[in-house]
Structures are given as C-alpha cells and as structure tokens.
Amino acid sequence: EVQLVQSGAEVKKPGESLKISCKGSGYSFTSYWIGWVRQMPGKGLEWMGIIYPGDSDTRYSPSFQGQVTISADKSISTAYLQWSSLKASDTAMYYCARQVTARVFDYWGQGTLVTVSS
C-alpha cells in the first residue's frame, strides 16, 4: 500500500528555520516525483515544487523559488521542505504528494500544519 506520512504540526516564531518531512513507503521511492502543495487558511491549493528523489532533480514554482528548499534523502525514502527564515505569511497546511505520469498527484500525505507567530 502506497503511503506518504508527514511530520507533525509545528509552531515557530518569525525568523526561525524549519524543515518538515514526508516519508514514502509501499512503492519505489526513487522512481516517482514528490511534490509539495501549500494551502493557506481558508484558501485553495498552491503548487510549490517537485523533486525526483532518484537524482534530486528539482523544479520550483516562481512564487516559491528562493523562499523554500525542497530536498530528499533516498536512503530513508524521505522528502523535505525547509525554510531558513519563516514569516507569518508561511502559516499554512503543507501537503506532499506523489506525482505520476501526466504530472498528476495520485497519493497525498496527511498534511503538516505550520504556524508562524510571535
């Protein structure tokens, strides 16, 4: 069974750094792209970027380029999303999802809620 399990909720202060994770199981982790999607409170889904764990090839939406870093450790089947300096506007639910042919997300993680507040 394909599963994507994300790390738990985080509460941080502005300016702090953060790295959240997404662990894949039940399939060949290095053979599929993993994407990250943001959902701000009460808002829609936003495509942030994707990574191919096999060779760490990464693509970012221009809206998120330079604001976050997507990485992966294929030895432990885990993808990451990280911030070096959080802002209050980063408060959101973040989902990881597996991307298959035709660039569709077929399996999703449960989401990680990130709250940034002073």
Place this chain on the structure above:
Amino acid sequence: SYVLTQPPSVSVAPGKTARITCGGNNIGSKSVHWYQQKPGQAPVLVIYYDSDRPSGIPERFSGSNSGNTATLTISRVEAGDEADYYCQVWDSSSDQGVFGGGTKLTVL
C-alpha cells in the same frame, strides 16, 4: 503563467447532476486532473487524464475537456459529495503544475 478559472461555488439538490467547470486558454490541449477535498482532509484524486477514474471512485464522477473548458460532472449527487473541488494541469511552458482556485460544491 497559465491560469485556471473555476466558479467559487456550485449548488445542487440531492439526486441531481452537478457540473463544475475549469477554464483555461486552450485547456483542451492539456491533461486535466480533478481533486476532491473535504473539510479537514487531504485532497483525493477523483479524475485524471480528463476523464479517467482512479480505482475506488464511483462511476457517478466523470470528466470532459475541450476548447477552453474542462468539466467535472457528478451524477446523482449525494450529501457525501459536498466538498471543495480543484482542477489541475501541467504548464509545459513554465514547467510547473497549476491548480484552479477551487469550487465549493454545496448539496442543498
């Protein structure tokens, strides 16, 4: 970048047919995918490649795509179909995915 436009809300009575549109420039040339998101839950894929259904998705869900509009159709709507629905495509010109703004389906 590529823009997808969805109506903010659609209302339908139980047992009737709901149609949710997703507009985009020549969207008929792209593959459109649809996700359902219920409150407090992660999105679930309900239609991919314009009209294919993943296993476990009822046949009541169908999709079409032509010209500048893709449509998700839900037949014989049930109370459990009440959710937000998002369309998504891949924009090859910018090499990134794009979501529509989402449509809230209300079952009256």
